[in-house]
Amino acid sequence: MADEALTAGAVARRLGVAVTTLRTWHQRYGLGPSQHVAGQHRRYTPQDMERLQVMRRLTAQGVTPAEAASWARRVPISDDSPEPPPGPESLPPDAEPLDEGFRDGGGHTIPVGRAGATARGLARAAMRLDAQALRDIITTTIADRGVVRAWDEAIMPVLVGVGERYAASLKFIEVEHLISRSVTEALSTVDRKPASTSPRVLLTAADEEQHTLPLEALAAALAEAGVPTRLLGARVPPDALGQAVARTGPAVVVLWSQLPETGDPRQLARLLIGPRRPMLVAAAGPGWHGKQLPDEVPLLGSLTDAVRVITAAAAE
Ligand code: B12
Structure with a gap:
């Protein structure tokens, strides 16, 4: 177990989040490293890591950090607990009451209309130019819901919103390019089974x-x-x-x-x-x-x- 425990830096790299984000998750939501070795910084165990993965996935999908943390904390901390980590079916509902868009901290928003939490998470990641989160959200949504629902419920509303933002301001072309690239990358990972005949x-x-x-x-x-x-x-x-x-x-x-x-x-x-x-x-x-x-x-x-x-x- 000691060998498997990770430093904050290693965890941050694996999850693709900043070390300061880990620190916040620890201080605010109690999702910290649980292994203590005298004279060393605390380390993250595989169970800590599982909780953080849930936290990362849900926040990337637009679930608020507080709510994501309450789900993450349900991941059993010992190996012998029978309770499984939350799967997509047990996730919080996607269709919460809606605002008209998402702010990037500078007052800019991508309108996503009545689309759900995933579209809002995607819109936020797009505005932050967070390529890793964009790819994560799109690939997990495709895996959870299939391509058609991922497109109709999350990707398309955000693309339309980006287009509206561009039309209104002639800005955010970089957002449009990054989300386009991320959508392309995520869609290209969908399994293409080797076909026995030439495509028709x-x-x-x-x-x-x-x-x-x-x-x-x-x-x-x-x-x-x-x-x-x-x-x-x-x-x-x-x-x-x-x-x-x-x-x-x-x-x-x-x-x-x-x-x-x-x-x-x-x-x-x-x-x-x-x-x-x-x-x-x-x-x-x-x-x-x-x-x-x-x-x-x-x-x-x-x-x-x-x-x-x-x-x-x-x-x-
Ligand atoms: C991503 C994007 C780009 C990317 C494209 C990357 C790529 N690899 O595809 C890049 C950056 C290259 C780009 C370039 C440009 N873009 Co552009 N772009 C978009 C954006 C944001 C999404 C495009 C998209 O994928 N739409 C598809 C879906 C999401 O939207 P939709 O077609 O409206 O969906 C409807 C139907 O098509 C249908 N539907 C949806 N999905 C599907 C799927 C299938 C299979 C079917 C059958 C139907 C269907 O349902 C919807 C409701 O009816 C749109 C905004 C928008 N609303 O589309 C602007 C938009 C299309 N672009 C626009 C413009 C102006 C341009 C540029 C001219 C900008 C410029 N000044 O250089 C160039 C065009 C160059 C060219 N000659 O093609 C305008 C077009 C305005 C117009 N009507 O003439 C838009 C509408 C943005 C805007 N509001 O101003 N763009």
Whole structure:
């Protein structure tokens, strides 16, 4: 046991929090190191560490430190106690009464509307530019709720809030970049099972379109549903898309446009001609709104819709 006990610095590094945060958790909430060796600083035992992990996870999800500490203290301190540490089902409810946003200490907020505590925790981490917390929150939320709910309940409300903040102030572009990066990283960790056949679904952003996160969420959600995909990514010129279709013969192609200027329906129309015409060509994203799409091309309205429609089409 003595060998396993850790110094505050080592614990802070493992958890990705500051040593001063550990000190606060110790002084205010009694989550301190319990191993005492004469003449040395106290050390954190594996049980202390378990409690701190609960504290870290819950505070990262937006639960207040006091409440998180009360859950953390329920983690048994001796190995032989039968009580398990709190799992996601026993966590405090996510839908508390809401304020309109989160302050970063400088009076700036990201509005998250009626979204829950996780979205608020994410918004706070984004405003703090805390990349580690952003990744933690997104990956634990995906693990707990799956990609679709993590996107709809936490990631999307915060992205929309960041966009509103940017539109109102022309500021926080750095926040937008960091959260985008963190979402990309977390979504890419969703397990892609090795497929026995080549992917039949091709996902791509429209020409000059830099927004790709919804497609990345779609790829991850489809992976969870056991549907492999190819994701071409941002700014795909129509000729390159044509080449990709000709070379891989996908059953389904989804073209994302976020901005009105990238939603040119001719990109969709040209996929409907040619020898390797996909069974389903679908449009997705607000860039297509108000545009006259080819008759055969549906506009997918949500991540849930997209997963349902594509899963069905790819199975045919
Ligand atoms: C992240 C982000 C970026 C990142 C993108 C990173 C990446 N890898 O994707 C970066 C920093 C690159 C970026 C760049 C720019 N951005 Co930007 N960006 C955003 C932000 C915050 C989120 C984008 C996103 O993922 N949206 C997806 C979801 C969260 O939002 P949504 O599309 O509105 O969701 C609706 C539907 O699409 C649907 N839905 C949601 N998810 C899914 C998933 C699927 C599969 C389906 C089918 C449907 C669906 O449900 C929602 C309700 O109907 C938005 C804010 C916003 N509200 O979207 C701004 C936003 C889209 N960007 C904007 C702008 C102006 C730009 C830039 C021009 C900025 C600049 N001056 O350089 C450039 C664009 C360059 C280009 N040519 O593409 C504006 C667009 C305004 C407009 N309507 O024209 C927005 C709206 C911000 C704002 N309010 O001003 N951006």
